[in-house]
Amino acid sequence: MATRHNHALPRAAKDLLDGALARHGLRGTRHRELIFGSLLARRDHPTAEEVFVRVKAMAPTISLATVYNCLETLVQCGLVRAVNHERDATRYCPNLSEHAHFHDRRTGRIYDVDLPEDVVERLKELLPEGYEADSLELNFHGRSAVKSKETVGAAAASA
């Protein structure tokens, strides 16, 4: 079996991407596809730099600025979430379902944690009169006892 490292987007993902871009009046370009694909291929919350090195394998002339541009575009289109932790570099996450993040203090790794819709609703009720949240962000900090060798491992995922 010829190991295909070209991260070709599965049809469903490609449709999702093209649809979202079109809806925002943007073009579907090779770079946007590659970057979205690279996020889906290894859903491990890479930084822009990390995405940069990954996609350079298949588009050696791509520039870091383009990676930033494309990631921002994907975020704008609602296909990707930007995840910040303290002052560290922003990380990118293609998990579209509502979820929280667990930051492992020891390894710096980030895991997705499923966040049921009813919990989100309940949390929004904490807001006083006159405060309307359209989104929320929940981050746990601690140490995982799990010896996951690579990335996700335990907490929920899937886009």
Next chain:
Amino acid sequence: MATRHNHALPRAAKDLLDGALARHGLRGTRHRELIFGSLLARRDHPTAEEVFVRVKAMAPTISLATVYNCLETLVQCGLVRAVNHERDATRYCPNLSEHAHFHDRRTGRIYDVDLPEDVVERLKELLPEGYEADSLELNFHGRSAVKSKETVGAAAASA
């Protein structure tokens, strides 16, 4: 009434500060006191730069590096919380009670939102086996309808 702008720490706050510093084997210095005092005087989540200009009024020779140092010290001692929002400058918050933050997209202002202990406990139960969180961070994003002219205005506060 002579408007005293010297932010003299109330006894209780001073004891809190000195106690915490002592417990960490650190000295109680004028700068640390001034900075802690300036945070307590206007609990509006200032950035390091903003703290810098505020304390310069009473310690004109203080350097920005010292402000960063002192703020970090206060955070280490558990007297102050560092609040990050996307890539914006870190803001500092002397509210020690467990609370969440509401970020007003329009004004960029941050409000404290009371976060009851039982809610925190309930949230930690979302974590899968093997993930132990020692802290969590909850941020709401949206627009407030409240016309608060200055800072807090609505959501809970008090240290």
Next chain:
DNA sequence: ACAGTAATTAGAATTATTCCAATTACAAGG
């Protein structure tokens, strides 16, 4: 083929923060 707009590029610029090496301030012991 052409025009007009969007995407990409390399590198400079910005911003917040940290680092550094040198000075200054204390606190405890003599």
Next chain:
DNA sequence: CCTTGTAATTGGAATAATTCTAATTACTGT
């Protein structure tokens, strides 16, 4: 109250992530 060791402070240089800029290049629709 002098010395001495350590902690705190300082100004400026250094860093890191990201954004900006001013071209170039690539498409899309005519």
